[in-house]
Amino acid sequence: MTETEVKQVVEQLLKKIAPDTEPANLQPDDDIRHTLEIDSFDALQFVVALDEHFGIDTPEEDYGKITTLRNLVNYIMQKTSEPGYHK
Amino acid sequence: MIEFNMPSLGADMEAGTLREWLVKPGDKVKRGDIIAIVETQKGLIDIEVFEEGFINRLLIKEDEKVPVGTLMALIADGKEEAIKPALPILEKEAVKEKVIEKITPVTIPRTVKASPLARRIAVEKGIDLTTIKGTGEGGVITKEDVEKAIAPKELLPAEKKPTATENIRMAVAAAMSKSNREIPHYYLQTKIDMSHALAWLAEANKTRTIKQRLLPVVLLIKAVAKALTEVPELNGYWQNGFQQKSDINIGFAISLRTGGVMIPAIHNADKKTPDELMQALNDIIPRTRAMKLKSSELSESTITITSLGEGNVELVYGVIYPPQVALVGFGCIMEQPWTEHGMLDVRPAITVTLAADHRATDGTTGSRLLMAINNHLQKPDML
Amino acid sequence: MIDENNTIKITYREALKLALRDALQKDEKVFLMGEDVGRYGGAFAVSKGLLQEFGHERIMDVPLSETGFVGAGIGAALGGMHPIVEVMTVNFSLLAMDQIVNNAATLLHMSGGQLNVPVIIRMSCGTGKQLAAQHSHSWEPLFAHIPGLKVLSVGTHEDARGMLLMALQSADPVIIFEYTAMLNMEGEIPANAGIVNSTNATVRKEGKDISIITYGAGVYKALDAAKELIPLGIDAEVVDLRVLRPLDTETIFTSVRKTHRALLVEEAWGSVNVAAEVSACIMENIFYELDAPVQRLCGAEVPMPYPKHLEDASLPQKEDIVSMVKRMLQHDRV
Numbered sequence: 169m170t171e172t173e174v175k176q177v178v179e180q181l182l183k184k185i186a187p188d189t190e191p192a193n194l195q196p197d198d199d200i201r202h203t204l205e206i207d208s209f210d211a212l213q214f215v216v217a218l219d220e221h222f223g224i225d226t227p228e229e230d231y232g233k234i235t236t237l238r239n240l241v242n243y244i245m246q247k248t249s250e251p252g253y254h255k
Numbered sequence: 256m257i258e259f260n261m262p263s264l265g266a267d268m269e270a271g272t273l274r275e276w277l278v279k280p281g282d283k284v285k286r287g288d289i290i291a292i293v294e295t296q297k298g299l300i301d302i303e304v305f306e307e308g309f310i311n312r313l314l315i316k317e318d319e320k321v322p323v324g325t326l327m328a329l330i331a332d333g334k335e336e337a338i339k340p341a342l343p344i345l346e347k348e349a350v351k352e353k354v355i356e357k358i359t360p361v362t363i364p365r366t367v368k369a370s371p372l373a374r375r376i377a378v379e380k381g382i383d384l385t386t387i388k389g390t391g392e393g394g395v396i397t398k399e400d401v402e403k404a405i406a407p408k409e410l411l412p413a414e415k416k417p418t419a420t421e422n423i424r425m426a427v428a429a430a431m432s433k434s435n436r437e438i439p440h441y442y443l444q445t446k447i448d449m450s451h452a453l454a455w456l457a458e459a460n461k462t463r464t465i466k467q468r469l470l471p472v473v474l475l476i477k478a479v480a481k482a483l484t485e486v487p488e489l490n491g492y493w494q495n496g497f498q499q500k501s502d503i504n505i506g507f508a509i510s511l512r513t514g515g516v517m518i519p520a521i522h523n524a525d526k527k528t529p530d531e532l533m534q535a536l537n538d539i540i541p542r543t544r545a546m547k548l549k550s551s552e553l554s555e556s557t558i559t560i561t562s563l564g565e566g567n568v569e570l571v572y573g574v575i576y577p578p579q580v581a582l583v584g585f586g587c588i589m590e591q592p593w594t595e596h597g598m599l600d601v602r603p604a605i606t607v608t609l610a611a612d613h614r615a616t617d618g619t620t621g622s623r624l625l626m627a628i629n630n631h632l633q634k635p636d637m638l
Numbered sequence: 639m640i641d642e643n644n645t646i647k648i649t650y651r652e653a654l655k656l657a658l659r660d661a662l663q664k665d666e667k668v669f670l671m672g673e674d675v676g677r678y679g680g681a682f683a684v685s686k687g688l689l690q691e692f693g694h695e696r697i698m699d700v701p702l703s704e705t706g707f708v709g710a711g712i713g714a715a716l717g718g719m720h721p722i723v724e725v726m727t728v729n730f731s732l733l734a735m736d737q738i739v740n741n742a743a744t745l746l747h748m749s750g751g752q753l754n755v756p757v758i759i760r761m762s763c764g765t766g767k768q769l770a771a772q773h774s775h776s777w778e779p780l781f782a783h784i785p786g787l788k789v790l791s792v793g794t795h796e797d798a799r800g801m802l803l804m805a806l807q808s809a810d811p812v813i814i815f816e817y818t819a820m821l822n823m824e825g826e827i828p829a830n831a832g833i834v835n836s837t838n839a840t841v842r843k844e845g846k847d848i849s850i851i852t853y854g855a856g857v858y859k860a861l862d863a864a865k866e867l868i869p870l871g872i873d874a875e876v877v878d879l880r881v882l883r884p885l886d887t888e889t890i891f892t893s894v895r896k897t898h899r900a901l902l903v904e905e906a907w908g909s910v911n912v913a914a915e916v917s918a919c920i921m922e923n924i925f926y927e928l929d930a931p932v933q934r935l936c937g938a939e940v941p942m943p944y945p946k947h948l949e950d951a952s953l954p955q956k957e958d959i960v961s962m963v964k965r966m967l968q969h970d971r972v
Binding site: 370371372373374391392395 | 773898925926927928929965966968
């Protein structure tokens with residue numbers, strides 16, 4: 169999966185969580201939760217969605233690694249390319 | 256015969272529109288069954304019945320708007336009565352969608368001086384003549400005056416139905432105005448060390464799947480609910496005096512993405528485990544945002560929790576949701592310098608506030624509640 | 639006399655005479671009877687020259703007895719003739735009231751529909767040249783009160799020219815009021831003017847802001863007032879009732895439905911007059927069209943004074959109409 173594809177999927181998932189926002193307008197270094205006004209409950213739903221879509225487990229201690237679009241995409245790219253990753 | 260009335264789904268509700276009957280005469284109903292769907296400012300609400308019996312007669316037609324307290328149906332408590340639905344049954348098919356009246360009926364006080372034509376136009380167009388200054392002879396309101404009053408009104412999209420968002424806004428406005436008008440609030444605040452609670456949560460979440468993960472707010476809710484078992488004076492309603500409630504139903508303020516707040520109840524929160532509370536949130540938050548709540552969830556909360564910690568707000572001075580007598584507000588959990596036993600440390604801490612009705616309780620009671628909340632959050636494994 | 643618009647300039651008196659001539663020429667059963675209508679040519683010279691043209695049989699001078707000659711006219715009508723009876727002025731019609739009310743107006747009813755009374759009674763009406771209290775009456779309301787009569791009011795030159803001819807088509811008694819004060823007034827009418835419809839009220843000037851409803855001597859005053867109101871931005875409509883009995887309420891209502899205001903102008907005393915009847919009809923039927931109370935300008939409730947300035951002051955004048963319209967429209971409000 170390319171970076172662009174991952175980014176597209178992330179935007180779709182965010183759109184589902186926060187339907188009235190425009191995730192496509194997010195800048196790479198914007199704080200996602202802050203910019204899209206996502207609360208902790210929706211944030212958790214988003215992590216659940218990431219798990220369901222990409223099959224990656226995001227432990228709570230990693231929450232700090234997925235705050236922006238740039239580091240989130242990197243995080244997903246890294247996780248999905250780890251040995252032992254099964255979609 | 257049991258009377259089933261249009262329920263009040265909050266202090267701000269004056270009337271509701273019956274959208275659908277889910278039962279028909281002769282049907283057996285039991286406590287908790289949803290028998291009707293009513294549209295209020297807060298969306299479509301499933302209306303539950305709290306009695307057991309048989310539907311005898313439906314008295315309100317679908318799409319009819321009636322004030323709170325209007326008799327909507329009769330429920331027979333004995334079987335025999337129901338078997339012979341002697342009374343006429345309202346046939347669903349016969350009920351036609353009522354033409355929505357475009358014009359708000361106006362009555363013109365006789366003291367208003369207006370020409371016959373001006374009155375006629377005012378009635379036809381739903382213009383309140385008491386708001387118009389007349390320019391006719393002796394200050395009489397003329398056709399021209401009414402037409403001037405209509406002109407700006409008709410520039411707006413013709414009598415559009417308020418949107419759900421506008422409805423919610425008006426409902427919040429009504430409830431909060433009432434609160435601010437009638438309730439003498441007092442406020443208390445304290446800072447709580449969250450390091451134990453968060454450490455416990457981190458451990459707990461390690462053993463849970465992502466979907467089962469707990470959010471800190473679950474612990475906050477549980478701590479408040481348990482504290483209320485010790486300080487029940489803050490759990491209840493002010494309605495001709497204080498009425499303490501035995502069930503602890505936490506109203507959890509959920510902000511809607513389009514604006515406005517809904518406060519669905521988490522019933523018997525003191526008796527639920529953190530996991531059960533998380534499930535309750537998982538159930539209730541999406542339904543709230545979809546405006547699909549049950550009547551009991553809208554009308555039965557006995558205290559409100561608002562957690563504004565999402566936006567890095569440090570503390571909240573809440574406005575009580577009438578007829579409740581207290582609101583507990585949580586700011587965000589943030590790392591702060593913390594002194595204990597003469598040592599300085601950095602700890603995650605949260606500021607909790609209490610807004611309480613001074614008619615019902617005094618500061619000492621409130622302070623006991625905040626202390627109890629703190630105590631419970633220091634022993635998360637006991638929550 | 640015919641100008642480029644194909645109109646002729648003519649006095650009100652001339653127009654009345656042309657109508658009489660037409661009537662006499664067209665129908666042999668028509669004849670004119672009245673005090674001094676023959677040799678003298680009529681008290682107001684309306685019938686001057688007709689005796690020479692039509693002879694004694696058809697232009698008949700009568701003794702000074704209104705009861706007698708009006709009764710004779712009614713008798714002639716019953717006998718198959720079509721008499722035009724001139725009562726010199728409306729003031730003397732009171733003497734003939736019994737004949738008019740009890741015979742002319744009732745016989746069709748009392749004979750079970752067998753006896754029509756096709757008599758036309760013309761009379762000169764209103765003020766003249768300072769004729770004072772006994773000779774300046776406006777008795778239109780008295781006659782308009784009586785079922786069985788048709789009551790016409792000649793408010794314009796065109797009607798002076800054509801109303802009589804239309805009245806002659808009626809099989810029942812018709813009272814025609816002509817206006818002394820207007821006799822010398824010149825007006826333009828179409829060169830080929832003739833019979834006019836005399837069953838309806840008519841709109842003399844269209845407008846949208848207010849309906850000035852009047853008849854007789856009020857028509858030209860109202861038209862003059864309407865003209866004066868135009869520069870003020872007030873577009874008044876002038877309705878000439880023409881037929882005072884039976885009232886053509888539809889024309890009245892149509893006008894008021896458009897303008898939502900009505901000003902009634904009448905020379906007769908205000909109490910229990912034609913304007914009172916019109917006002918009541920408006921209230922009863924189209925109350926919710928009204929944007930202002932119906933107003934009336936009528937004769938002052940005094941016997942007609944002799945001095946010219948008081949005579950003028952006791953009748954509604956153009957200036958009164960203008961100021962009342964401005965008041966009703968709150969024209970000067972700031």
